[in-house]
Amino acid sequence: MSYKRVLTIQDISCVGQCSLTVALPILSAAGMETCILPSAVLSTHTAGFSGFTVRDLTEDIPAIAAHWAKEGIFFDAIYTGYLGSTEQIDYVRDIIRTRSADGAVSIVDPAMADNGKLYPAFNAEYVEAMKRLAFSADIILPNITEAVFLTGVEYREEYDTAYINDLLDRLTGAGAKTIILTGVGYEPGKTGVVVQDNGIRSYYEHRKIAKGCHGTGDVYASAFVGALLRGKTAYEAASLAADYTLGCIEVTQGDANHWYGVKFELVLPEYIRMLNS
Ligand code: PXL
Secondary structure, rough: OOOOOOEEEEEEEEEEOHHHHHHHHHHHHOOOOOEEEEEEEEEEEEOOOOOEEEEEEEHHHHHHHHHHHHHOOOEEEEEEEEOOOHHHHHHHHHHHHEEEEEEEEEEEOOOEEEOOOOOOOOOOHHHHHHHHHHHOOOOOOEEHHHHHHHOOOOOOOOOHHHHHHHHHHHHHOOOOOOOEEEEEOOOOOOOEEEEEEEEEEEEEEEEOOOOOOOOHHHHHHHHHHHHHOOOHHHHHHHHHHHHHHHHHHHOOOOOOOOOOOHHHHHHHHHHHHHHOO
């Protein structure tokens, strides 16, 4: 098994099972050396808690990157999620450009929107900066809402394959390479993921359990990156991550007190089993 060094750049939400508190354990479980760059520190995530604190770490990033340069530190993969500010997105592009080892892969989850809306912290300027980052990455993992913001296509609750193909065409036209489009469901009770890899589109459909379970985007992206670095193809990694995420939702549903995230820790043994098979 190849042991790779991955850098993940996203926020620390101290409570809320998302971003770094999800990515770090999942990538470690996949057997990767996991380095982190916290984009911000929040007391909780921003989706459902009120009065959360935020410390944006944008101004620390250039010094951190300069130190890594001095130490000759490089990464085999760089995976980004929720970022703290528009300015930070441009610093992150710079880190991908300068700190990637030969053959490194860059994976961008443009974590900024869901259910037709941008997350509260973001605006149009952030979307423009995210376009620059996403369209220069090797792999992007948008949900439909994020794909809409990246392309300017109108958001629709109901859609068909023509709408999804149009989104993929526009993402590709704008520079996207491998695309993992999540949350694509064509019939009630079903959802899935469309993978566009080397120009070939494949669809992995699975059961839809609950609507809008928080934190599943981060669980999914982290599980995808772990599987990819373990040598799975993009389609294999995308389907494995979907099965894992579904398992996380399954063990969480029914616990009304656990509305803010999923109990992904309980399913890590199954994730490791899937990676080994
Ligand atoms: O799960 C995405 C995410 C990450 N980090 C923070 C968030 C969210 C979604 O709302 O608020 C701080």
